[in-house]
Amino acid sequence: MPIIEKLAFYMEFPFVRYAIIVGVLISLCSSLLGVTLVLKRYSYIGDGLSHVAFGALAVASIFKLTNNMLLILPVTIVVAILLLCTGKDTRIKGDAAVAMVSVGALAIGYLLMNIFSSSANISGDVCTTLFGSTSILTLKASDVYLCVGLSVAVLAVFVLFYNKIFAITFDEKFAQATGVNAALFNLLIAIIIAVIIVLAMNLVGALLVSALVVFPALSAMRVFKSFFTVTVAAATISVVCSLAGILVAILAGTPVGSTIVAMDIVAFFGFYITSFIRSR
Amino acid sequence: MSKSFLKIALLVVFSIFCSSSICVAKGPDGSGNKVDVDLAKMSGTMVYAQVYQMVMDPRKFIGKQIRMKGIFSSYFDDETKRRFYGCVIQDALACCSQGLAFELSKPRKYPKEYPAEGAEITIEGTFDYEEVEDGVSFPIIKNAEMRY
Numbered sequence: 088m089p090i091i092e093k094l095a096f097y098m099e100f101p102f103v104r105y106a107i108i109v110g111v112l113i114s115l116c117s118s119l120l121g122v123t124l125v126l127k128r129y130s131y132i133g134d135g136l137s138h139v140a141f142g143a144l145a146v147a148s149i150f151k152l153t154n155n156m157l158l159i160l161p162v163t164i165v166v167a168i169l170l171l172c173t174g175k176d177t178r179i180k181g182d183a184a185v186a187m188v189s190v191g192a193l194a195i196g197y198l199l200m201n202i203f204s205s206s207a208n209i210s211g212d213v214c215t216t217l218f219g220s221t222s223i224l225t226l227k228a229s230d231v232y233l234c235v236g237l238s239v240a241v242l243a244v245f246v247l248f249y250n251k252i253f254a255i256t257f258d259e260k261f262a263q264a265t266g267v268n269a270a271l272f273n274l275l276i277a278i279i280i281a282v283i284i285v286l287a288m289n290l291v292g293a294l295l296v297s298a299l300v301v302f303p304a305l306s307a308m309r310v311f312k313s314f315f316t317v318t319v320a321a322a323t324i325s326v327v328c329s330l331a332g333i334l335v336a337i338l339a340g341t342p343v344g345s346t347i348v349a350m351d352i353v354a355f356f357g358f359y360i361t362s363f364i365r366s367r
Numbered sequence: 368m369s370k371s372f373l374k375i376a377l378l379v380v381f382s383i384f385c386s387s388s389i390c391v392a393k394g395p396d397g398s399g400n401k402v403d404v405d406l407a408k409m410s411g412t413m414v415y416a417q418v419y420q421m422v423m424d425p426r427k428f429i430g431k432q433i434r435m436k437g438i439f440s441s442y443f444d445d446e447t448k449r450r451f452y453g454c455v456i457q458d459a460l461a462c463c464s465q466g467l468a469f470e471l472s473k474p475r476k477y478p479k480e481y482p483a484e485g486a487e488i489t490i491e492g493t494f495d496y497e498e499v500e501d502g503v504s505f506p507i508i509k510n511a512e513m514r515y
Contacts, residue, residue: 097409097413100413100416100417102416102417103413103416224412224415224416224419225416225419225423336412337410337412337413338410339410340410340411340412341412
C-alpha cells in the first residue's frame with residue numbers, strides 16, 4: 088500500500104487523530120516553557136518531575152483510583168513548587184534537589200508497583216509508563232478533552248503574561264525592582280511545568296519528557312537570537328518533530344516516544360549545522 | 368486592551384478547533400468489505416493500539432469481521448477444563464504483549480492439528496464478547512479460519 092494511502096487509512100481511526108491533537112498540543116506547550124527552563128538553567132527539572140509523576144502513578148494504581156490524574160497532578164505541582172520556588176534558600180541546592188527527587192521517586196514508584204500492584208504484567212506497565220511506547224495511541228476522548236483544556240490554560244498564561252515571563256527569565260532581581268511579582272510568576276511557571284510534564288508523559292513516557300522540553304529550545308537557539316524568535320522557532324520545531332514522529336511511528340511500527348525524540352535530535356543537528364555554516 | 372482581546376479570541380478559536388476535531392472523530396465502519404478490521408495490513412504500533420481498543424471496549428466491535436496476524440499461543444484453564452487459543456501481538460518495545468482469543472469454525476485436535484507455540488498465524492473471524500461465570504469477560508474471535 089502506498090504511504091499516502093496507508094496514512095489516509097490510518098487517519099480514519101479516532102485514536103490516531105486523538106494522538107495527533109494531543110501530540111501537537113503537548114509539544115507546543117512544552118517547547119514554550121522549554122525556552123524559559125533552559126535559560127534559567129533548569130533543563131533537567133522535566134526529568135525530575137516526570138519521575139515524581141511516575142511515583143504518584145504507582146501510588147494511584149495501588150489505590151485503584153479511577154482517575155489517576157487526581158493524584159498525579161497535585162503531587163507533581165507541589166514538588167515543582169518546592170523545587171522551583173524554594174531552591175535558592177534551601178540546604179540542598181537546585182540540581183542536587185532535582186537529582187534526589189528524580190531517582191528517589193523513580194525507585195519508590197517501581198518498588199511500590201512491584202510490592203502492591205495487582206497487574207499481571209508489571210514490567211509491561213513500567214515499560215509503557217517510562218517509554219510511552221503506545222500510550223499516546225490508547226487515549227480516550229475524555230483524555231483528549233482534558234489535554235485540550237489544560238493546554239489552552241497553559242497557552243493562555245504564556246500568551247497573556249509573556250512580558251512578565253520574559254522579564255523573570257533573564258533577570259529576576261531587575262524584574263522584581265520594576266514591580267513584577269517574581270515569586271508569583273515563579274509559582275505560576277512551576278504549576279505550568281508540572282501540568283506540561285504530566286501531559287507529556289502520555290506522549291513520550293517519563294524517561295523521555297526532558298527531550299521535549301530541551302531539544303526544541305536548544306535547536307532554535309542555534310539559529311535565532313531574540314527571546315521571541317527563539318520561542319516561536321522552538322514551538323514550530325517541536326510541533327513539526329512531534330507530528331513527524333507520530334506519523335513515522337504509526338507507518339513504520341516504531342515506538343512513538345523514542346521516534347519523536349529521534350526527530351528532535353535530527354532537528355537539533357540540522358540547526359547546529361545551519362548555525363555552523365552561517366558563522367563561517 | 369485590544370491586543371489582549373485578540374490573544375484571548377485566538378485562544379478561544381484554537382480550543383473550539385481542537386474540540387471540533389474530537390467531535391468529528393469516527394471509526395472506520397463496515398464499508399461493505401468482507402473484513403471490517405484488517406489488522407494484518409497494519410504496522411505493529413497500529414495493531415497494538417487497535418487491539419487495545421478492542422480489549423478495552425469490546426462491545427463496539429461485536430459482529431465485525433476481523434483479520435489478524437500474530438503469534439500462536441494456547442492456554443489450558445484447569446478450572447473450566449477448557450483450552451484457549453490466542454493470537455498474540457507485541458508492542459514496538461516488545462515489553463508488552465496482548466492478544467485475542469479465537470475459536471475455530473471447524474474444531475481441530477490439539478496439538479496435532481495446531482501450529483507450534485510461537486508460530487506466526489493469520490486468523491479471520493467474527494469478533495464476539497464472551498462472559499464467563501464469575502463475572503469475568505473477554506473478547507474472542509469466533510468462527511475463525513486459521514492460516515500458518
